[in-house]
Amino acid sequence: MSSSSSANTPSATRAANGGAGGVQSLERAFDLLERMADAGGEVGLSELSASSGLPLPTIHRLMRTLVSCGYVRQQPNRRYALGPRLIRLGESASRLLGTWARPYLAELVEATGETANMALLDGDEVVYVAQVPSRHSMRMFTEVGRRVLPHSTGVGKALLADVPADEVRALLARTGMPAATEKTITDPDAFVAELERIRAAGYAVDDSEQEIGVRCLAVTVPDSPTAAAISISGPAGRVTEAAQERIIPVLRDIARQLSVALARPA
Incomplete structure (x- = not known):
């Protein structure tokens, strides 16, 4: 705004x-x-x-x-x-944001079969505020409240794609770019170029960058009151490039629905 x-x-x-x-x-x-x-x-x-x-x-x-x-x-x-009194209100509202998102994440799980997550950009970190697990026996778990550096996650990359490049570089200088796996992007120039591709495509992919054998697809929630993204994650054998073509439109649709719900007065 x-x-x-x-x-x-x-x-x-x-x-x-x-x-x-x-x-x-x-x-x-x-x-x-x-x-x-x-x-x-x-x-x-x-x-x-x-x-x-x-x-x-x-x-x-x-x-x-x-x-x-x-x-x-x-x-x-x-x-x-x-x-400072706004901090307490903001923290409480952030926790509720995950509660409000859960029905939409459940719909995402129903449509894709994979675990659905919602995450926010909090300072220099990504914090997961909601998750609905897949029904598959082999599925991904991310603890709600977990904090990770954004450069190695789908949600983190989706969120940073909307941030000016100079601010992204400053963030990376503060946090460093430790490699979670051998596929993690650890070069700032390569990461900024990746964010340009994400902006053009409208979605982010974590291809074994946070955990080997796990693929994650993420999009931002448009017009969210705070920077937010939703994602699905699952084994690379299920979240294939062919499955990606089917999943991305569903992700975008759920993100739009969630955006409308968050903007709607109670």
Whole structure:
């Protein structure tokens, strides 16, 4: 989302539609929080006024309330930053995200026969937030809550494909690129080139890069409130290139369905 438009956040859209019976000041407060997040977490009042179209006195009043609640803090330079109380809310919401995704992952398992996963990009790592296992006796297990480096996983590569190359290189410099298997990509230039191919194709493949004999196909969840990807994983003997042609459209369809579900008001 861009912070330059006054009607590009869910709360702004609701306000434009008359609030649907909601409390306008509450909708405006959440709209400002979303704009702050889009701007990198720290903004000035004039920037918020320009992007939201709200007058400065209104924004100042809302920000004072958010500061007093701990959801925003004022920096020494007089700019405003997202506050620490949002961390607890975000962590709880991330856990619930996996719960909401499970019915869609179950549908993915039903359609493909393979284990389905959902993962988020959390800082420099990928964290698995949901899984529905395959019914096959030979199947893949990834513990929910497990954290891995993104360069050797399908979900990680799918998520990083949407990140600018300079940011990807900075991440790789921080984490290193340890080889999980002999097929793991360990060269930054080769990895950036792989991400270009993923962007063009619209999906990522982990071909024994995290675990020998295991193939994983992954796509991002479009317009997710936080960067998220879903995947299927299974033995390379089942997740063949021929099976891939059948599975990728299913993955994309489930990702679109999940995107709609996450955007839908409760």
